Each structure stands twice: as C-alpha cells, then as structure tokens.
Amino acid sequence: MEEKVEKTFYVTTPIYYVNDIPHIGHAYTTIIADALARYQRLKGKKVFFLTGTDEHGQKIEKTATEKGITPKELADRVVIRFKELWQRLNITYDYFIRTTEKFHEEGVQKIFQKLLEKGDIYKGTYQGWYCVSEENFLSEDVPLQPEGYKICPDCGRKAVLLEEESYFFRLSAYQKPLLDFYEANPQFVRPQTRMNEVVSFVRQGLKDLSITRTTVKWGIPVPGDPKHTIYVWFDALHNYVTGVGYDWNTELFQTFWPADVHLIGKDILRFHAIFWPAFLMAAGLPLPRTVYGHGWWLKDEAKMSKSKGNVLDPYLILEKVGPDPLRYFLLREIPIGQDGSFSHEGFVHRINSDLANDLGNLVQRTLTMVVNYFNGSLQEIGQEKEEDKKLARLFEETRDRVYALYDDYAINRALEEIWTYLNAVNKYLAECEPWKLAKIPETRPRLARILYQAVCAVRASSYLIYPVMPETAEKIWAFLGEQKKPGEVLTSELNFYDFRPDQKINRPEALFPRIDLKEFIGEMEKPKTEDYKASKLEAKMEYISYDEFKKMDLRVAKVLTAERVPGTNKLLKLQIDLGSEQRQIIAGVADSYAPEELVGKEFIVIANLKPAVIRGIESQGMLLAAEIEGKAIIPFFDREIPPGTKVK
C-alpha cells in the first residue's frame, strides 16, 4: 500500500452522460485531471488517467428512439465528439471507458452478485412516484405536493404512487463505518465545506438504496433476474474499478486501485462521497483517497444552461486561441472547489496580461536579444554575480512551492507562484539593462551572463508551466533548441543551469498574440456548433396560415395583483388590466416569478382563449412565456405600453 503512494497515481473524471454534448463544464473537469496527470508523470509516477462516458438509462433510450437510432448508435456519435474535444485540448487520458463495454457490464454484475450473496443487496419492494408519460420513477428528492402527490419535474404531470420489485443496497448498515471513515480520513472529501455537508447528511441517517429498475430496459441486467436492470449510479460508479482492470486485468487493478482522486462536479457529491465508498466497503475493496468536488463555471454570474442559451462552446474558444489559454484560464482563475465566473472580458484580460504580456513578452524579449546580440549562441559567459545567483535561488524556492501546491491540487496557487517568478525575471532584465551593455563591446561577457541567466529562467519556469500549458512549454523549449520536450524530463532531472550555451536559439514567434476584445466577442457570438443548429432544425415545423394566426387576439396586459394558488407550486392567480376590462388568469409561472415581482409588469396574453377552470378557479386567458426545463420565462416589453394594446 505504501508502495502505491510512492509510485503510482490514479485520477478520474466522472463518466459523462451521452445525452449531452460536451461543454465547458466537461472540459473543466477533464483539464484539471489532465494537468494533475501530467504533473504526476513529471514526478516519475506511473499514472493512470481515466475518463469516459455513461451510456445507460432511460433518457438515452428515449433520445435515441426520438432520433430513430439505437441507444448504442447515439452513444457512439456522442463519444466521438468527446474524444475530438479531448484531442483538441491535449488531454492525455490513458483509457476512455464506456459503460456499454462488455468488461464493465460483467464487472458490475460480478460485484452485484457478490453483494447479493453477502446480503448487502437484497430483493424488496420499491415504492415510488412514477410518471406514466415519462415511464419513469421520479427521483427521491422531488418534493411532495401539499395535496400528497408528486409532480414529474420533466413533464409537469402528476405522478402516481407505484410499487415494484426492486433490489436494494443495504446502505443503512454503513452509516457508522462511513462516519468512522470520514473521521479517520478528513481529506477524503475536498474542499472542506463539502466534507461538512457529507458528514451532516450521513449523520441524519441513511436509507437503503433501490439500485434496480424493471421499468428501464437500457441497462445492465441483474444477474439471474434479467427483468431487472441495474440502476444508473450502481452501474456508473463502478467504472472507476472496471476501468482499471477490476475482474479483467488483475495486475493493472492492483497497480492503480485505489484511486488517488476522483474529480467531480459538486452536484454529484453525494453519490461519490457516500454511496461509492459504501459500495466499495461492501465489496471489500480499498477506498479512494480523495473525492474532489469542484465548482461551477458561471457565464457572467449566471448559471449556464442549454435553455438560457448561454452555454460556452469550448470549440469556439479553441478555434480562436487554441488549447493553452483556455486551460490556463480555467485553472488559474479559481481554486478547484469554488465557482468561477467566465466572462469574455475577464478571459481576454487574463490572456492578454498574464500570457501575452508577462510570459509571452518575456520569452520574446529574452530570446530576441540572444538572437540579435549573439546570433543565437551565447559565448564568453562572464562570471556570476550576486544578482544572477539570486535569480537562480529564487527559482529553486519557487519550484519547491509550486510542487507543493501541485501536490495539494492548488493549481491556481501554483500558477500564481510561477507568475510571481516571471515578474522577477522581468525585473531582473529591467535592472540589468542588457540593451545598454550591448552597445559597449567590453561588457560582452557580462551581457552574455545576463542573457544566459534569463534564458535559464525562461527554460526552467516554462517547465513548471508544462502541466497546465504543455503546448506552450514545448514551443518554448523548441525555441531554445532543447533536444527533449519538457514532458520527457523528470522533476528530479530539472536544474536551473541545465541550459547549454552552445545550443542555438531560434528567433521566437509570438506565443500569445494579444487578443482584441471586440473582435473576440464578435467571434464568440457566431452561430454555435452544428449539433446545436441541427437540433433546432430537427424540431418539426408545422405551418399555419395568416388567417389562423389572425384568429388569436393577443393583447398587452398589465398585472394588478398576483397571488399564489394555494396548494400549488407553479400556479399564480393574476388580476390583469386589459385596457377595456379586468380579467383573472391562472398562470403556471410561480417557479420563476414571485407574485410581488409581477405586479405592475406588462406582458402578452391571448385574450380570446376559451376560458378554463384550473384548480377550481376560472382562468380567462393565458399569458405567453417561454418554457425552459419546466420553468416559464415571460417576455416583457422594453417600455411601458397602454394595457389592451393589440399585439400582432
């Protein structure tokens, strides 16, 4: 076990659900994993970096059916997109696991069987709220309506209470072991606040977990009882063991398991920090060292969602700036664990000042001087002075701090340290003023020494940057005429003075051209990727005639009063002013708007809609709103309009 600590490193991302196309959130987790993996490789560890896709489940089956393809075909398509993105981002995963792979399915079945025999899985009856239209049990955390039923979050319809035979995992038995484990391993969940949440959740008591469904066909069959399929989390979580050889490659498995860190989004914390270790305890397998829950990237303070249309497309950014600036920004801007805000302004600013000005320009000015003053080859290097030694010493101190921070997954802090050093190198040049010495022939040895120190500093600090910006580090080393790539040099082999003066330095190209903000924003607003467009076109279009449209009497209405309809979560009762008359309408917008928020607002209603009785209350019309994930968004006007005004 101790040997494992010394020699190997196993990092995972979640397996991504193939019902979604890759976005910046996927990229973020995977980039973190890649930087950690690359760093550990530099340290000489054997690294296993696992990512992949989660391909089972009702939703996949449904989407596939809608597209007229099989679930596997759907998965195949999406997998290609993920792999393409990882390639563009220079992600060095060791294996890409798919939950539809045979060895995974068999591994999961084997563990299932094992726990069944052990008694940690037993057959029982699952009682849950079932949505007939979605053909799906609602998740446990859907709240009960005051009337005593639940509403399907996907379609908004009333769900019915249903019982079915199901297998259960005896999670309740693991409350104490889990709490003991957390106490003994305070670093198991990071950051600390997430650990607090987990502990308090477990303290409240754990219920056994239903882990099979008879209503879902697209899943791994329960061994010996194939009308049941294994429910999503029990299936998906085990990728972390099947992906490193559990049950099919003992050597691989023993080399790398347990994982050093599972990187996850904070939304799936409970599964990874509670269910997963419980499953492993039951199976008698060692537990991972750390589950790290990272934060969300917000787009200008707002949560990104497909429906808001504010999801950042990693491809667009990549097209414009390439992988390294994106990797750098995401890793530098925030500590893992915090939410971050991605704005175009912030991104451009960070790239221009950190990458173009600080790093890019330092490399440029240093190498250009070597080329201009020495034709690319430093000769007659003068004696080392105190300030020269200082630059080397400072690097060593920086390096040690950077390694310690990388070891602690504090990538943003590590980058901060590196940049502090880059500033010091810039300062060194400013103080030594080599451009002045270049005019005096007698000081050539001194000039050579100064540039030698600066080149060494550039070489060494770009090595530290390599885990985050591999392409950039490689470019810099290529400028320097290094035979090796930074990724081929171990941390133990890197020394400040390893730059050999006889190496011929090439005239550099700008590493990071400055980005023009306006132009950048313009490019980012370009149409999204094909899938996005395609999905819009896929919506079937049925035409109506103008006459049919004319039948609708659309009017501007002003809200006079608004109140919740008792006993509902979504409905508001609104009294509205239609100019010539007042009316009462019932609107399903309470999810998005508080009653008081609407008073005084104006929006469009269909005034000649046949009145209907909703919840025993008459509704004389209907307001127009966009529906996004079950929530209504009302289009308001940008100026005040007399109530009753016709809209066409």
Added chain:
RNA sequence: GGCGGCGUAGCUCAGUUGGUCAGAGCAUGCGGCUCAUAUCCGCAGAGUCGGGGGUUCGAAUCCCUCCGCCGCCA
C-alpha cells in the same frame, strides 16, 4: 426550520495557534526604460477588517448578539 460557511481597499480575494495583520493581484494615477507582443520596471492610493457588545495589556483573528449573502438538509 436544522447544520455549515461567508461578509477585509473600486473589483477578486490572502490573512496559521490573538500581539509589524491591515496585505496581494487587477483597475486607477504618477514616474522610469526602450531589448520586447503600446510590452517591462518603480512609486502612490488607504479600507472604522458587515453593525453592536464583551473577554484581554492587546482582536480582522476568541465569545455573545444583530444584519446581509451562500451551500447542504428538511
């Protein structure tokens, strides 16, 4: 409602066990340099450390209370 966290310069945040802890970066202003991607270097700003009370020789740092955010749970 319960548990946890947060509120420090315009902005984003550091501040171990209370005593150079009032800081960094960005933004702003001024000055310097010209090798370099109009880049780089230096200097300056001053904020009652959310409000109030308390413990202490001494608190941003401990205790109480109030206000305002956020997370998890119900």
